[in-house]
Amino acid sequence: MVLPGAQLYPHVPLPLYIFEPRYRQMLAWSLEADRMFCIASMKPGISEARATDDFYHVVGLGFVRACVGRDDGTSHLILQGLARMRIVGFLQDKPFRIAELRELTSTPPAAEENDLLRIQMLKESTKHFTGDAKMPENVEQEFGSIDDPAMMADMIAHACLQDSEQRQAILEELDVQKRVQLLLSYLRK
Numbered sequence: 001m002v003l004p005g006a007q008l009y010p011h012v013p014l015p016l017y018i019f020e021p022r023y024r025q026m027l028a029w030s031l032e033a034d035r036m037f038c039i040a041s042m043k044p045g046i047s048e049a050r051a052t053d054d055f056y057h058v059v060g061l062g063f064v065r066a067c068v069g070r071d072d073g074t075s076h077l078i079l080q081g082l083a084r085m086r087i088v089g090f091l092q093d094k095p096f097r098i099a100e101l102r103e104l105t106s107t108p109p110a111a112e113e114n115d116l117l118r119i120q121m122l123k124e125s126t127k128h129f130t131g132d133a134k135m136p137e138n139v140e141q142e143f144g145s146i147d148d149p150a151m152m153a154d155m156i157a158h159a160c161l162q163d164s165e166q167r168q169a170i171l172e173e174l175d176v177q178k179r180v181q182l183l184l185s186y187l188r189k
Contacts, residue, residue: 001026001039002049002097005164007171008060008081009154018075026076026096027067034065037066038085038099041168057087058104058172081154084171106150109177117149125156125186150176151181156170161186 001016001023008014018027030037037057046054062079069075089100109117122143146152157170165185173179 001037002042002055003039004042004047005167006039006041007164007167008079009158010060010081010083011151011172012068012081012155012158013065013143014039014060014079015060016063016077016079018077019187022096024073024075026168027053027064027077029096030064031067034054036061037064037079038083038087038101039079041086041164044165052087052090056168056172058168059085059087059099059101061085061103084174104174106179107175107181110150114147116147117154117177118146120184121149121152121156121180124184126135128187149180153179154159156187157183 006014018024021027026037038061039055040049040055040059042049042055043053047098049055051122051159059082060081065078065080067077084104085101086104087088087099088102091100092098125143125153143152143156146155153176155169157167159172161167161183163186168181175181
């Protein structure tokens with residue numbers, strides 16, 4: 001599914017409203033098969049992804065965790081992020097795209113760096129919320145309880161970054177230490 005300004009990170013839930021006929025067909029196909037599909041983000045300046053060059057090919061693979069169909073054929077669902085993937089080809093274009101995918105593996109930081117990276121991200125993410133936009137206490141506790149800096153970076157990017165190109169850059173960075181540093185630079189702006 002190609003959407004404007006949307007990224008799906010591993011471990012992060014993404015609520016979606018499915019209303020377009022092609023995506024209704026895709027959802028029905030997905031629910032009958034493995035309950036999975038990918039979210040790709042449109043490139044800047046594109047209003048509708050007509051060609052495969054109109055969207056990014058590093059995407060998030062998700063599992064349909066919950067789906068509620070409505071009488072009018074639309075659906076509300078929660079897509080749970082599973083993995084970063086790269087589109088390497090297409091098996092089908094109509095009525096919806098079916099992509100060939102390759103899973104992307106992140107390079108973890110040195111073990112002794114984990115705590116420092118986590119502390120830096122937690123500090124910057126809590127500073128990100130000021131005034132009336134205070135970080136809900138349960139979210140701060142959730143971030144603080146994450147041991148994996150890769151997961152923490154993805155969750156904070158999802159929660160704190162408004163700019164789609166910044167979120168895409170975080171999605172595409174496979175070196176976790178570089179991903180964290182990129183996230184911190186965005187949060188400090």
